[in-house]
Amino acid sequence: MPDVMRAELWHAMADAAGLIRADGSIGETIYGEMTTLAADTGSVNLGQGAPGTDAPSDLIEAATTAMREGFNQYAPGQGHHEFLAAVAEQRRRDFSQPVAEDQVLFTCGATEALTASILALLPRGGTVLTFEPFYDAYPAAVTAAGGSLVTVPILPAPDGGFAPDWNLFDEVVAASHPSIIIVNTPHNPTGFVFSTADLKRIGDAAIAADAWILTDEVYEQLVLDGGVHVPPATAVADPKRVVTVSSAGKSWNATGWKIGWVIAEPRVREAIQAVKQFLTFTSGGPLQIAVARMLAEDGGFVDENRESLRARAEVLVSACRSVPGAHASIPASGYFTVMDFSELTDLDAFAINERLAERFSLVGIPVPALCREGSAAHQAYRASIRYSFCKSPADVDRAAQLFRSLAAELDQDPDTLRS
Numbered sequence: 549m550p551d552v553m554r555a556e557l558w559h560a561m562a563d564a565a566g567l568i569r570a571d572g573s574i575g576e577t578i579y580g581e582m583t584t585l586a587a588d589t590g591s592v593n594l595g596q597g598a599p600g601t602d603a604p605s606d607l608i609e610a611a612t613t614a615m616r617e618g619f620n621q622y623a624p625g626q627g628h629h630e631f632l633a634a635v636a637e638q639r640r641r642d643f644s645q646p647v648a649e650d651q652v653l654f655t656c657g658a659t660e661a662l663t664a665s666i667l668a669l670l671p672r673g674g675t676v677l678t679f680e681p682f683y684d685a686y687p688a689a690v691t692a693a694g695g696s697l698v699t700v701p702i703l704p705a706p707d708g709g710f711a712p713d714w715n716l717f718d719e720v721v722a723a724s725h726p727s728i729i730i731v732n733t734p735h736n737p738t739g740f741v742f743s744t745a746d747l748k749r750i751g752d753a754a755i756a757a758d759a760w761i762l763t764d765e766v767y768e769q770l771v772l773d774g775g776v777h778v779p780p781a782t783a784v785a786d787p788k789r790v791v792t793v794s795s796a797g798k799s800w801n802a803t804g805w806k807i808g809w810v811i812a813e814p815r816v817r818e819a820i821q822a823v824k825q826f827l828t829f830t831s832g833g834p835l836q837i838a839v840a841r842m843l844a845e846d847g848g849f850v851d852e853n854r855e856s857l858r859a860r861a862e863v864l865v866s867a868c869r870s871v872p873g874a875h876a877s878i879p880a881s882g883y884f885t886v887m888d889f890s891e892l893t894d895l896d897a898f899a900i901n902e903r904l905a906e907r908f909s910l911v912g913i914p915v916p917a918l919c920r921e922g923s924a925a926h927q928a929y930r931a932s933i934r935y936s937f938c939k940s941p942a943d944v945d946r947a948a949q950l951f952r953s954l955a956a957e958l959d960q961d962p963d964t965l966r967s
């Protein structure tokens with residue numbers, strides 16, 4: 549058998565995503581590892597951001613109908629016409645972003661959209677700047693494209709929220725001349741929502757560096773604190789350099805469908821499509837039609853979903869905040885709260901997570917796993933764990949009870965998690 553190590557790319561991609569263990573073996577993603585830890589310890593799995601409530605029955609019916617209508621063969625490479633039109637209309641209606649159909653490309657989730665965009669637009673040897681912590685697909689895609697990644701931390705702010713280190717942003721842009729700036733707003737895991745002023749600042753930096761702005765807006769419908777999601781394309785001075793990426797999974801509790809999209813100037817969309825053509829060409833034909841019908845209808849499910857998430861966040865976060873000495877964030881958006889245990893222990897987030905799994909049946913995602921070893925973000929989130937409240941109400945209730953038992957135990961013995 550040929551030696552798999554003869555080809556370097558897969559190994560470099562896995563390494564960039566932190567999947568190569570110290571002994572050289574290939575590890576699972578942090579989500580897989582934490583799912584196993586939860587199963588082994590009988591814990592509530594607040595790890596992966598996979599909803600514990602189902603997709604709406606209207607969406608499921610629409611998919612069944614589309615299958616019966618015969619949308620079962622290859623869809624066009626750009627996506628079904630009905631889908632492209634619905635995405636353009638939804639962007640105009642929900643976000644006042646002017647979008648024409650020839651700017652839209654269907655992708656197999658936001659992940660393919662991001663990877664195809666990076667492969668298409670990053671010059672070989674080019675630099676990509678992103679904010680940290682980050683979604684684990686970014687470094688793998690940047691490595692596949694032969695580039696390098698630089699990061700700017702989003703850090704806990706004195707007001708209890710989070711904020712990017714803007715001084716460092718200016719420095720990193722000036723020093724690294726990025727070809728692409730990735731902006732994930734609303735941001736996973738902090739829930740930070742970039743304001744119009746923040747986005748203008750990024751837009752100006754992109755003009756100065758002649759960079760693309762690649763967005764990741766998968767939580768676009770899930771701003772929970774009464775604020776608004778501002779698509780970068782509507783805020784920057786030069787929207788032609790923005791490549792907008794989003795998907796239906798988070799808004800519609802249908803993460804397994806992997807229905808995503810890119811919006812870009814037609815020539816840019818064509819370039820990205822040229823790459824996407826040889827990744828999947830096309831997928832999810834009837835599901836594209838079903839999502840198109842839901843996007844077009846604006847039937848209220850997304851509002852219900854947001855309300856339901858807000859209620860689950862309230863249950864989980866208030867229990868997390870009852871834990872003396874720990875600090876849990878109040879999420880401005882998305883699926884997660886970030887809980888900092890550093891005042892309670894010298895252990896790192898991985899060790900705390902294991903301790904909490906074994907003793908309190910609670911599992912989350914250690915935030916350093918979403919950072920690069922040795923970075924400012926890695927240090928700042930050394931003892932922080934991300935907990936998902938998008939789980940079923942029963943799981944969220946159980947987790948809330950378990951956090952309250954942890955609080956009671958810490959009241960008795962403040963050294964419970966010490967070392």
Ligand SMILES: Cc1ncc(COP(=O)(O)O)c(C=O)c1O
Nearest residue numbers: 657658659683736766795797808
């Ligand atoms: C920030 C971010 N981007 C992208 C994705 C993936 O989106 P999709 O499932 O549509 O590929 C996720 C999923 O967790 C995410 O959190």
